[in-house]
Amino acid sequence: MSGPVKNTTFLRVRYSETDQMGTFYNSRALEWFECGRTELLRALGVPYADMEHRGVYLPLVESHVEYLGRARYDDALRVTASAAMSGRARLRFDVRVTQDVGGQDVVRGYTVHAVANAAGRPIRPPAWLSALVKA
Amino acid sequence: MSGPVKNTTFLRVRYSETDQMGTFYNSRALEWFECGRTELLRALGVPYADMEHRGVYLPLVESHVEYLGRARYDDALRVTASAAMSGRARLRFDVRVTQDVGGQDVVRGYTVHAVANAAGRPIRPPAWLSALVKA
Amino acid sequence: MSGPVKNTTFLRVRYSETDQMGTFYNSRALEWFECGRTELLRALGVPYADMEHRGVYLPLVESHVEYLGRARYDDALRVTASAAMSGRARLRFDVRVTQDVGGQDVVRGYTVHAVANAAGRPIRPPAWLSALVKA
Amino acid sequence: MSGPVKNTTFLRVRYSETDQMGTFYNSRALEWFECGRTELLRALGVPYADMEHRGVYLPLVESHVEYLGRARYDDALRVTASAAMSGRARLRFDVRVTQDVGGQDVVRGYTVHAVANAAGRPIRPPAWLSALVKA
Numbered sequence: 001m002s003g004p005v006k007n008t009t010f011l012r013v014r015y016s017e018t019d020q021m022g023t024f025y026n027s028r029a030l031e032w033f034e035c036g037r038t039e040l041l042r043a044l045g046v047p048y049a050d051m052e053h054r055g056v057y058l059p060l061v062e063s064h065v066e067y068l069g070r071a072r073y074d075d076a077l078r079v080t081a082s083a084a085m086s087g088r089a090r091l092r093f094d095v096r097v098t099q100d101v102g103g104q105d106v107v108r109g110y111t112v113h114a115v116a117n118a119a120g121r122p123i124r125p126p127a128w129l130s131a132l133v134k135a
Numbered sequence: 136m137s138g139p140v141k142n143t144t145f146l147r148v149r150y151s152e153t154d155q156m157g158t159f160y161n162s163r164a165l166e167w168f169e170c171g172r173t174e175l176l177r178a179l180g181v182p183y184a185d186m187e188h189r190g191v192y193l194p195l196v197e198s199h200v201e202y203l204g205r206a207r208y209d210d211a212l213r214v215t216a217s218a219a220m221s222g223r224a225r226l227r228f229d230v231r232v233t234q235d236v237g238g239q240d241v242v243r244g245y246t247v248h249a250v251a252n253a254a255g256r257p258i259r260p261p262a263w264l265s266a267l268v269k270a
Numbered sequence: 271m272s273g274p275v276k277n278t279t280f281l282r283v284r285y286s287e288t289d290q291m292g293t294f295y296n297s298r299a300l301e302w303f304e305c306g307r308t309e310l311l312r313a314l315g316v317p318y319a320d321m322e323h324r325g326v327y328l329p330l331v332e333s334h335v336e337y338l339g340r341a342r343y344d345d346a347l348r349v350t351a352s353a354a355m356s357g358r359a360r361l362r363f364d365v366r367v368t369q370d371v372g373g374q375d376v377v378r379g380y381t382v383h384a385v386a387n388a389a390g391r392p393i394r395p396p397a398w399l400s401a402l403v404k405a
Numbered sequence: 406m407s408g409p410v411k412n413t414t415f416l417r418v419r420y421s422e423t424d425q426m427g428t429f430y431n432s433r434a435l436e437w438f439e440c441g442r443t444e445l446l447r448a449l450g451v452p453y454a455d456m457e458h459r460g461v462y463l464p465l466v467e468s469h470v471e472y473l474g475r476a477r478y479d480d481a482l483r484v485t486a487s488a489a490m491s492g493r494a495r496l497r498f499d500v501r502v503t504q505d506v507g508g509q510d511v512v513r514g515y516t517v518h519a520v521a522n523a524a525g526r527p528i529r530p531p532a533w534l535s536a537l538v539k540a
Binding site for chain 1: 282284285286301304305308317318319342343344
């Protein structure tokens with residue numbers, strides 16, 4: 001298969017994720033990005049919880065979010081994530097969140113991750129990890 | 136000194152803590168209770184971070200909150216916490232949150248904590264801990 | 271049908287919901303209770319978002335949580351909520367969260383809600399609301 | 406005065422802000438950025454709550470965070486924020502978070518904001534707002 005590995009999951013905006021402006025609070029986007037990464041890695045056959053059990057952690061080194069549209073309490077959202085190596089030592093996840101009904105863009109962005117051991121020290125990405133994100 | 140050990144700290148409602156009803160989201164009360172406990176233990180001379188370094192953890196076994204009034208973004212709140220043993224093996228913190236200006240009640244409640252080791256298993260409360268909360 | 275109206279929904283523990291003790295942070299229980307209420311009301315045919323559009327709000331007046339067991343990142347949880355009137359003017363939701371695999375208890379508790387208008391002032395519960403929670 | 410308007414505030418890492426990696430969860434950085442903006446605007450004489458009362462909202466259109474170091478529960482952090490217009494219609498806040506003790510970098514980044522009315526529609530930035538961020 002060619003092209004980046006990709007997966008779509010769904011979630012609903014929680015009341016706890018709204019703020020007094022009536023839409024979602026800005027930091028929730030990064031929590032939804034996490035949901036996208038979690039489900040992508042599960043779809044690839046290596047749930048992130050298993051990765052940590054193997055001693056491989058993916059702490060963030062960078063995040064970027066563009067806020068494109070509103071999402072209100074109980075809106076159903078579609079979260080599409082893809083993964084790729086970023087250089088030899090880092091992993092990058094691109095995520096796009098859209099309204100499930102109507103398809104309007106909500107947020108779009110990416111996170112860049114180091115590959116680290118339990119102590120947080122950078123390690124060389126294991127071969128299975130690099131292979132995982134190269135479809 | 137008689138009476139329970141007690142301490143007051145201050146915080147401001149963050150925008151991230153509001154919800155679309157225009158006041159704070161209900162679960163934030165438990166996060167403010169944590170701020171109250173943290174500052175009380177620091178005032179007593181044993182910051183909670185130090186307790187964990189000594190291998191003593193205080194996981195919650197129960198929480199109770201009464202919601203008494205509104206608090207909006209940027210409101211200054213007064214958080215007063217007191218501590219006492221609850222039976223021989225548990226610790227109880229009572230917390231009251233009021234508006235700093237005007238004094239109106241916001242939330243009131245308590246948390247009950249087990250005394251545990253790093254693995255989460257109950258341990259006998261160390262003598263220094265029982266002594267700490269008996270003024 | 272007799273007995274209280276009841277519904278079960280599922281969620282996975284997010285990484286953002288864990289804390290350094292390695293299990294979920296205590297306030298997340300109240301956010302999961304919200305998920306239980308949201309899905310129960312949807313199952314009853316009146317999504318809470320629709321209730322607010324009709325001008326009926328359910329601000330919390332009380333919450334109670336018992337912490338019964340651990341739940342780790344990515345654990346699948348089963349959230350079962352039931353609803354009943356509490357006196358003439360209030361609504362009570364009882365919620366129980368268990369591990370989907372194995373069935374171990376995680377948290378159990380309840381929230382009590384006023385029935386209010388958009389300004390937060392108590393209103394008499396509309397007949398459709400009382401009827402809704404009486405199976 | 407020359408140079409951008411700037412302000413420093415302090416906060417402590419809450420337990421609720423940690424995750425099972427033992428440091429702060431990544432989305433908290435955006436909540437700390439909010440604390441930086443809030444205190445900067447207060448220092449400039451126009452608290453953000455007052456801005457919203459005047460009908461001026463600052464919804465995010467973009468956020469960027471670089472994760473530079475660890476911060477653990479109860480660490481005291483120094484949050485320094487500065488503001489500037491970004492083109493004619495947008496406001497940009499740059500924020501840097503460092504350890505108060507030792508000065509190590511924790512996170513650095515920025516948020517870009519539209520200027521909007523209560524309905525979320527873009528408005529021309531009022532003269533007092535542009536003047537505010539031009540020292």
